[in-house]
Amino acid sequence: MTLDTGVRIASCALAWLLGTAAQLQQPVLWPQAGYAGLLALAFGIGAASWRRRAGRIGALALCLALALAAFASTGWRAAQRLAVALPAALEGRDLWLTGVIAQMPQPGPQGTRFVFRVEQATLEGQPVSVPPRVALGWYRDVDGDALLAAPAQELRAGQRWQLAARLRQPHGTLNPHGFDLELWLFEQDLRATGAVRATAAQAPRLLAEDVGHPVERARQAVRDAILLRVPDAQAAGVLAALAVGDQAAIGRDDWELFRDTGVAHLMSISGLHVTLFAWLAAVLIGPLWRLSPRLMLALPAPLAARWGGVLAAAGYALLAGWGVPAQRTLWMLVTVAVLRSSGVHWPQPLVLLAAALMVALLDPWALMQAGFWLSFVAVALLIASDPLAAPGLPQASRRARLWQALRGGLRTQLVACLGLAPLSLVFFQQVSLVGFVANLVAIPLVTLAIVPLSLLGIALPPLWALAAALVQALVALLQWLAGWPLASWTVAAAPAWGVAAGLAGGALLLMPLPWRLRLLGLPLLLPLLAPPLPRPAPGRFELVAADVGQGSAVLLRTRDHLLVYDAGPRYTPESDAGARVLLPLLRARGERRIDLLMLSHRDTDHVGGAASLLAAVPVAAVSSSLADGHALLRRDLPHRRCAAGQAWTWDGVQFQVLHPLPGEPAPSARPNTLSCVLRVQGADGRSVLLTGDIEAAQEAALLQRDAAALRSQVLLVPHHGSRTSSTEAFIDAVAPGTAVVQAGYRNRFGHPAPEVEARYGAHGVQWQRSDACGAWTWAADGTMRCEREAAARHWHHGQQSGAEAVR
Numbered sequence: 001m002t003l004d005t006g007v008r009i010a011s012c013a014l015a016w017l018l019g020t021a022a023q024l025q026q027p028v029l030w031p032q033a034g035y036a037g038l039l040a041l042a043f044g045i046g047a048a049s050w051r052r053r054a055g056r057i058g059a060l061a062l063c064l065a066l067a068l069a070a071f072a073s074t075g076w077r078a079a080q081r082l083a084v085a086l087p088a089a090l091e092g093r094d095l096w097l098t099g100v101i102a103q104m105p106q107p108g109p110q111g112t113r114f115v116f117r118v119e120q121a122t123l124e125g126q127p128v129s130v131p132p133r134v135a136l137g138w139y140r141d142v143d144g145d146a147l148l149a150a151p152a153q154e155l156r157a158g159q160r161w162q163l164a165a166r167l168r169q170p171h172g173t174l175n176p177h178g179f180d181l182e183l184w185l186f187e188q189d190l191r192a193t194g195a196v197r198a199t200a201a202q203a204p205r206l207l208a209e210d211v212g213h214p215v216e217r218a219r220q221a222v223r224d225a226i227l228l229r230v231p232d233a234q235a236a237g238v239l240a241a242l243a244v245g246d247q248a249a250i251g252r253d254d255w256e257l258f259r260d261t262g263v264a265h266l267m268s269i270s271g272l273h274v275t276l277f278a279w280l281a282a283v284l285i286g287p288l289w290r291l292s293p294r295l296m297l298a299l300p301a302p303l304a305a306r307w308g309g310v311l312a313a314a315g316y317a318l319l320a321g322w323g324v325p326a327q328r329t330l331w332m333l334v335t336v337a338v339l340r341s342s343g344v345h346w347p348q349p350l351v352l353l354a355a356a357l358m359v360a361l362l363d364p365w366a367l368m369q370a371g372f373w374l375s376f377v378a379v380a381l382l383i384a385s386d387p388l389a390a391p392g393l394p395q396a397s398r399r400a401r402l403w404q405a406l407r408g409g410l411r412t413q414l415v416a417c418l419g420l421a422p423l424s425l426v427f428f429q430q431v432s433l434v435g436f437v438a439n440l441v442a443i444p445l446v447t448l449a450i451v452p453l454s455l456l457g458i459a460l461p462p463l464w465a466l467a468a469a470l471v472q473a474l475v476a477l478l479q480w481l482a483g484w485p486l487a488s489w490t491v492a493a494a495p496a497w498g499v500a501a502g503l504a505g506g507a508l509l510l511m512p513l514p515w516r517l518r519l520l521g522l523p524l525l526l527p528l529l530a531p532p533l534p535r536p537a538p539g540r541f542e543l544v545a546a547d548v549g550q551g552s553a554v555l556l557r558t559r560d561h562l563l564v565y566d567a568g569p570r571y572t573p574e575s576d577a578g579a580r581v582l583l584p585l586l587r588a589r590g591e592r593r594i595d596l597l598m599l600s601h602r603d604t605d606h607v608g609g610a611a612s613l614l615a616a617v618p619v620a621a622v623s624s625s626l627a628d629g630h631a632l633l634r635r636d637l638p639h640r641r642c643a644a645g646q647a648w649t650w651d652g653v654q655f656q657v658l659h660p661l662p663g664e665p666a667p668s669a670r671p672n673t674l675s676c677v678l679r680v681q682g683a684d685g686r687s688v689l690l691t692g693d694i695e696a697a698q699e700a701a702l703l704q705r706d707a708a709a710l711r712s713q714v715l716l717v718p719h720h721g722s723r724t725s726s727t728e729a730f731i732d733a734v735a736p737g738t739a740v741v742q743a744g745y746r747n748r749f750g751h752p753a754p755e756v757e758a759r760y761g762a763h764g765v766q767w768q769r770s771d772a773c774g775a776w777t778w779a780a781d782g783t784m785r786c787e788r789e790a791a792a793r794h795w796h797h798g799q800q801s802g803a804e805a806v807r
Helices: 003-023 031-050 056-083 182-189 213-230 233-244 252-260 271-290 291-298 302-317 324-341 348-362 364-368 370-385 397-427 435-456 463-482 496-511 521-529 578-589 612-618 696-708 730-736 753-763 803-805
Strands: 094-101 104-106 111-121 133-139 159-166 193-197 203-210 430-432 488-490 542-545 554-555 562-567 570-572 596-599 621-625 637-643 648-649 653-659 677-681 685-690 714-716 738-741 766-769 776-778 783-788
Touching: 003 348, 003 364, 003 397, 031 056, 056 364, 056 570, 094 803, 111 159, 133 159, 182 364, 203 291, 213 233, 213 302, 233 435, 271 291, 271 302, 271 324, 271 435, 291 370, 302 324, 324 348, 324 370, 348 364, 348 370, 370 397, 370 496, 397 430, 397 435, 397 496, 397 521, 430 435, 435 570, 435 677, 496 521, 554 578, 554 730, 570 578, 578 612, 653 696, 677 696, 677 730, 696 730, 730 753, 753 766
Parallel strands: 133 193, 562 596, 596 621, 621 637, 685 714, 714 738, 738 766
Antiparallel strands: 094 111, 094 159, 104 111, 111 133, 159 193, 159 203, 430 488, 542 554, 542 776, 554 562, 648 653, 653 677, 677 685, 776 783
16 A cells, blocks of 8 residues: 555545534534535535545545535434434323333342333323333332332343333433533433333333343343352452443442542453454464364465454454444454455554544444543554554564563553543543553453453353452452552643643654654643633632532632532432532532532432532531531531521632521421521622522511622522522512522422512523523623533534424
């Protein structure tokens, strides 16, 4: 292959990838006609460029045509996917569904989650149209109604069920730098979510076993066998993740340990695992093939070994859940096998680009996953850092060859650790400083021992005991490393220019260039390693009302202090807003401590995430209305009961507690009546009133004590907009310009009440609700931002105008 040909092929592949990436940034989809017209334009430009393909202009025109075609095709596919939507009129209705469990169910403390392929849906006996793939949960409690009972049989992939369920359109919380649930659902083609309803009148019925989905049935059988035979839950979870890609089997604390020590990439099916499996299969197939003269005549042994390894890798990738790293490796193997079988030899970078292009063609939304970039960039760095790696020395001694292999392994590990550090900081705001040491042990142990044993255990289950012992030894080492000072480095999210500079600096350091040029990458890394932290000027404050679903959590930042008002709800026994929303938000903002954690009252939708915050972030002091014996107060932290009259000043910003009165009310009082009410005012005159869950009686008491003290520009609406609060007199006294209500999408309480919203509207108050706005930010300069508007993408709830045009 000539250099010019290689450059042209690489340019075409990059053009397609750039066009795909550009479409993924669209806030709203175009009508289908727009994508059809763009595709026609791309074909026209491509046809014209083909006639002038020998020149530079022709090559550029071809790249433009491919980029436009990628943009148009990705947009068209997105519109087709979003067009399959649950009608709003069916949300929250009791639907009778018949269908098949399409993926391995995921059991949890409160129930089981599973993907359901709907075959038939009815409402009150009449057929209705619902998306063909929905995500369901079979919980012990739904919307406050106790379910009749758990399913009579264990839920298994391939079972056909008839059951009642309440569905809703895909909707999740949306916060700066937070997990985008709606994107994940969109990628998985799950166009509705819901919960099973098991009542006496609508008891679910198992209709048949083993209806299709053989791969998922096999995955579940292997996972269940591992969990049954391996008594240590931690080791069993790791083995299940490595054997069948069940990452949910690994607990949250274990994932945190693996991230802190830089080995998380090994605990899911990585490209290294798939490559090793393909190589072992090829090594076994080649000699066996040579035993049969007939097979040798039909197909040469090297060719059979090569394609047998590819097929084995494909089977492993399917068994492991078809993740992006497995896809990337499989398509690389396929590309290499096709090229070598046809006698063509492509350079390694072209093979890598071909694999990336194949992944993007099959799943364009894979480009939104951090795993896509980490996976491909890791291989690209290894290629770019030493494109002319020295071959083995045939005349060297065994010791010399061993030393050369050891040096090569150390160099590869060093390049991977250093090269992926900038990307880890971009995606996770975290990099492990002990990752190099941890991976020196973990990579060979996991790849050469634990993974093979976990797979061989499918045929010989006693081998799982040995694999579990190795996992336990590895975890012990990782826990020791995680205990080192500065085991991991966390930074704030860098601005766009800092990300670009940091990535360029990291790439420059690893290029095969003279060291004087490489060292120029060090200053470029600084904006990523220590990004600038925008902080309010003295006398000003910034407020973020986080989107935590049905609950409350507010961050209030002055120049040198941070107050967190409430900590959001607990979602499940293993998940809460503190860990899922607030900690990532604090990390991305560069917040390393909380100066005051104010918990308004004891309801779990306000304090459910507090334990996670207290465990992960240094907290200087706590203020609350919690009873003295509350579990959250059993810590060595200063605690003061919030009471009217308390006041302090931070960096020129005044804080004043307005409720409850000292010593009131009795401990037996309803917790809402005890809510801490806090008013904050900056030197610039901006003010906010945080009210917890106070109700009409407490509002009246505040009015009676000092109505003038309530006046504020922004009001956190009492009790999530419940009918029990927000009286006319209270709204008149506060006179807010903006009212922010934190409430979950289609929550079971009906918050905010329509009459309450209308009441604020009658007073000319701007209304912001978290289920429609996402996280709401009031910047220090007075600008207001809704995350759903600032970071809008076409897969977000309410953004699919192009898809609506299809329907």
